[in-house]
Amino acid sequence: MTPGARVQAAIEILDEILTGQAVEKTLTNWARRSRFAGSKDRAAVRDHVYQALRCRRSYAVLGGSETGRGLMLGACKDQGLDPAALFHGEGHAPSALSAAEQSIAPEFHSDAERHDIPEWLWPVFSRSLGTEAIAAATALRSRAAVHLRVNLLKGDRDNAIERLTREGIATEPHPASPTALTVTEGARRIKNAESYLQGFVELQDAASQAVVDKLPVQNAPRILDYCSGGGGKALAIAAQTQAEVCAHDADPRRMRDIPERAMRAGADIRCLTSEELVTQAPFDLVLCDAPCSGSGSWRRDPEGKWRLTQDTLDDTVALQARILDEAAQRVAPGGVLAFATCSMLDVENSQQTQRFQERHTGWAHLSETAWHVHSGTDGFYVSVFRRNGTE
Numbered sequence: 063m064t065p066g067a068r069v070q071a072a073i074e075i076l077d078e079i080l081t082g083q084a085v086e087k088t089l090t091n092w093a094r095r096s097r098f099a100g101s102k103d104r105a106a107v108r109d110h111v112y113q114a115l116r117c118r119r120s121y122a123v124l125g126g127s128e129t130g131r132g133l134m135l136g137a138c139k140d141q142g143l144d145p146a147a148l149f150h151g152e153g154h155a156p157s158a159l160s161a162a163e164q165s166i167a168p169e170f171h172s173d174a175e176r177h178d179i180p181e182w183l184w185p186v187f188s189r190s191l192g193t194e195a196i197a198a199a200t201a202l203r204s205r206a207a208v209h210l211r212v213n214l215l216k217g218d219r220d221n222a223i224e225r226l227t228r229e230g231i232a233t234e235p236h237p238a239s240p241t242a243l244t245v246t247e248g249a250r251r252i253k254n255a256e257s258y259l260q261g262f263v264e265l266q267d268a269a270s271q272a273v274v275d276k277l278p279v280q281n282a283p284r285i286l287d288y289c290s291g292g293g294g295k296a297l298a299i300a301a302q303t304q305a306e307v308c309a310h311d312a313d314p315r316r317m318r319d320i321p322e323r324a325m326r327a328g329a330d331i332r333c334l335t336s337e338e339l340v341t342q343a344p345f346d347l348v349l350c351d352a353p354c355s356g357s358g359s360w361r362r363d364p365e366g367k368w369r370l371t372q373d374t375l376d377d378t379v380a381l382q383a384r385i386l387d388e389a390a391q392r393v394a395p396g397g398v399l400a401f402a403t404c405s406m407l408d409v410e411n412s413q414q415t416q417r418f419q420e421r422h423t424g425w426a427h428l429s430e431t432a433w434h435v436h437s438g439t440d441g442f443y444v445s446v447f448r449r450n451g452t453e
């Protein structure tokens with residue numbers, strides 16, 4: 063496909079997504095009916111689509127409309143490309159710009175619009191991030207780096223870097239965690255690489271790894287990952303300790319892949335149903351990686367940014383508080399409770415910590431750490447409490 067044809071394909075896919083179709087499904091359907099598209103074409107079209115979704119508001123202003131064509135025209139302008147080099151109608155490229163499109167005089171009406179944050183959210187976002195709000199919003203406008211976690215059960219970091227290099231995947235250590243690597247070349251090879259298939263490395267953002275580094279795992283013989291999902295954090299914990307590691311999720315289907323992932327990693331993780339949880343509690347350490355707005359990972363899921371509403375945020379905050387209270391009940395006297403989100407919003411983070419302390423006496427607040435997208439990881443938050451035995 064020519065560069066212009068790739069832009070035209072992105073325009074058509076974006077038009078479908080803008081009617082409410084799911085992003086991944088739309089991309090898959092396009093790939094199925096576009097046999098002419100090779101793997102590089104598919105990757106390029108996908109990159110165009112995701113980039114346009116990250117910058118949906120600002121590109122719509124730059125391109126004159128919130129349509130596939132408007133967004134891709136906005137993308138060209140934002141990236142300093144000459145639109146006429148891509149919009150010329152030849153070789154399946156988008157048709158040449160109309161007179162109206164050529165005379166668009168873009169004007170931003172707010173910081174939220176310019177920096178691609180929903181208007182209603184800007185007060186919360188800017189209050190949460192303070193002077194770093196624009197840096198964070200700007201970081202959310204670009205694609206996230208690919209990070210790996212070195213599985214210490216199978217080898218050290220240098221060994222993993224060497225193995226990956228032999229497989230054509232270049233990496234460098236990430237400062238957020240001793241186990242984190244940034245992939246600098248060959249990211250698309252990872253899922254077929256032996257290093258990955260044999261469990262020497264896992265795909266995991268550096269901040270997710272750093273959250274686990276904040277947990278006092280060495281002093282906890284029995285550990286529970288209370289909101290385990292697919293087990294990313296449970297696996298990272300199991301790689302750092304000989305402790306018994308259990309996983310639980312209110313939706314057991316989310317834990318489906320844990321046995322296979324654990325086997326690949328050489329880890330031992332016991333998945334617990336809600337009934338088993340009651341008999342297995344209490345635990346010395348309970349991690350509660352709660353459902354959240356996902357604002358820290360909107361680079362990977364840009365639709366999440368536009369889908370969030372005040373109501374869903376309020377519901378999520380209320381759910382987090384309930385889950386935190388449930389998880390607290392599973393902590394042994396003297397044990398530790400950690401609350402984490404992949405969000406940068408204060409209502410889900412520091413305010414949640416404060417409200418937990420207001421609802422519960424008998425817990426000491428040990429630490430609170432936040433990672434922000436503009437420092438090279440997903441946005442993440444973890445707050446750690448110790449139960450003193452009187453609650």
Ligand SMILES: C[S@@+](CC[C@H](N)C(=O)[O-])C[C@H]1O[C@@H](n2cnc3c(N)ncnc32)[C@H](O)[C@@H]1O
Pocket residue numbers: 270288289290291292293294295296310311312313316351352353354385388
């Ligand atoms: C942010 S995800 C967890 C991601 C996971 N820890 C990881 O690192 O891959 C939150 C999870 O909480 C689960 N969840 C929601 N409500 C819950 C509840 N009341 N108790 C336990 N888990 C719950 C969801 O099903 C979801 O899988």
